[in-house]
Amino acid sequence: MIFMDIDTFVKLRAFDDAIMDQIGDDITLDDIQTFLSYDTSFWNYLKGKVSRVDSNQNDAKYFYGTYPSYDSNGVLSGLYVIVPIIKNLGTALINVHEYRHAYDLYNHLGQKYVINQLDSEALAKETEEAFSLKYALSKGSKWLDEQTSD
Numbered sequence: 001m002i003f004m005d006i007d008t009f010v011k012l013r014a015f016d017d018a019i020m021d022q023i024g025d026d027i028t029l030d031d032i033q034t035f036l037s038y039d040t041s042f043w044n045y046l047k048g049k050v051s052r053v054d055s056n057q058n059d060a061k062y063f064y065g066t067y068p069s070y071d072s073n074g075v076l077s078g079l080y081v082i083v084p085i086i087k088n089l090g091t092a093l094i095n096v097h098e099y100r101h102a103y104d105l106y107n108h109l110g111q112k113y114v115i116n117q118l119d120s121e122a123l124a125k126e127t128e129e130a131f132s133l134k135y136a137l138s139k140g141s142k143w144l145d146e147q148t149s150d
């Protein structure tokens with residue numbers, strides 16, 4: 001039995017995106033919502049504001065994002081999220097990333113909110129990484145065992 005520690009998992013993930021497509025087919029939106037632990041009012045607000053694209057293709061990644069809308073006074077008035085359907089760790093991480101952006105925007109609705117892109121990206125990446133680590137601890141080592149058992 002090979003035990004995969006967190007560092008190994010993070011390195012594998014960094015060097016081989018394909019790994020993220022191969023593992024995590026049991027991750028659900030529920031898992032992500034539980035992990036993020038944002039209030040129910042946020043998820044209720046998002047209803048009807050999320051497009052889930054059924055694609056793993058690289059081309060599609062350019063559409064994924066969290067899009068703010070502003071009224072004529074420059075007040076943040078709404079948001080829209082485009083994410084892939086959750087199929088594996090890779091698509092799950094994009095969801096985690098975008099929901100983090102969406103939550104940050106949600107908390108500034110009704111304000112003249114100027115997004116700090118650098119901070120916002122850093123937070124979203126941190127949240128992704130935290131999800132990866134949690135995943136590595138709970139499921140990732142099981143996956144590596146399966147790969148090396150035959």
Ligand SMILES: [Zn+2]
Pocket residue numbers: 097101120121124
């Ligand atoms: Zn981002």
